[in-house]
Amino acid sequence: MKISDILIGIRQKDPVAIAKAISMVENRKKDYTRLLEKIYPLPGRAFKIGITGSPGSGKSSLIDRMINGLKTRGFNIAVLAVDPSSPITGGALLGDRLRMIQHSNDANVFIRSIANRGHLGGLSLSTHEIIDLLQAAGKEIIIIETVGVGQSEVDIVNVADVVLYVLNPGSGDEIQIFKAGIIEIADIFVVNKADLGGSDLKISEIKNYFSLAAKNPLIFPTSAREDQGIEELLSALFKFREEEKGRIEEKTAAVKKNYVEKIVADRLKTEIEQNPSIRAIWRDSADANPFQLAESIYRIIQTGGSHDKKD
Ligand SMILES: Nc1nc2c(ncn2[C@@H]2O[C@H](COP(=O)(O)OP(=O)(O)OP(=O)(O)O)[C@@H](O)[C@H]2O)c(=O)[nH]1
Ligand SMILES: [Mg+2]
Structure with missing residues (x-):
């Protein structure tokens, strides 16, 4: 093509x-x-919903249910499941797509797993690029699922307009929320698997934690298994979009800055890997001072030691 x-x-x-x-x-x-x-x-400007939380908390199952409600509202939808796969395996998970398989023949629902390989400390540059492609393709809602492990979890804030954090009753992972800085990035908490019981307790635990920080978070109990609480959650998402319009616009500017910084970092990385003058530096580097090596590399870049890219 x-x-x-x-x-x-x-x-x-x-x-x-x-x-x-x-x-x-x-x-x-x-x-x-x-x-x-x-x-x-x-043109294209989608409402981007980030969903993160512990492995197995029910993110994909929840998205599957949310798609139903979004379809009823007539939206053109995309789901990106970002797999934080190691650079070694490099493969994207199939499981996430399997959870949403019932929507796979629907032209208005595009579901894709993407690998996050080759990018330390956050979502890869290609994640931003793919989101822009989907926006250009007329997607009105883009849901981005990331597993709540490491940097890609916190980096979701750099691509999404609203961030949902999914946890379960009796999971004890609210401590994690505070450790990992989730309190700063999550807009809405979802206590999924409410059918197992104990969600009220969980909700009051989260509220207690947040009262220490003088915050009053939005928390919703859901059961993806029994299709409960999904409509309430969707309504809250659209209400959030209305009420936080100004803040979402401001955030869009910050998102763009983060994106451009990633493009620059990506180009620098390629330059460092492929520039013949820089590659030559490594040859006698065994006993060299790392700061001097870095300085030499920086000089080559600064003086425009560019070269023709292979592609
Ligand atoms: N009882 C109960 N089980 C659920 C519910 N939602 C999901 N599950 C189950 O929890 C397991 C994990 O669900 P997923 O939707 O794959 O969870 P996930 O958060 O996307 O998992 P990862 O992508 O691997 O992090 C599956 O066995 C689901 O059937 C729920 O509301 N209630
Ligand atoms: Mg999943």
């Missing part, structure tokens, strides 16, 4: 073209930057 055809497909909201474009970006295929440059004039 040529870039021009992919672009036409994206304009027509064609799932095959969207999938092709995402693969190009994910695999850093030749011309992917040309494709990305071309999508920017396209």
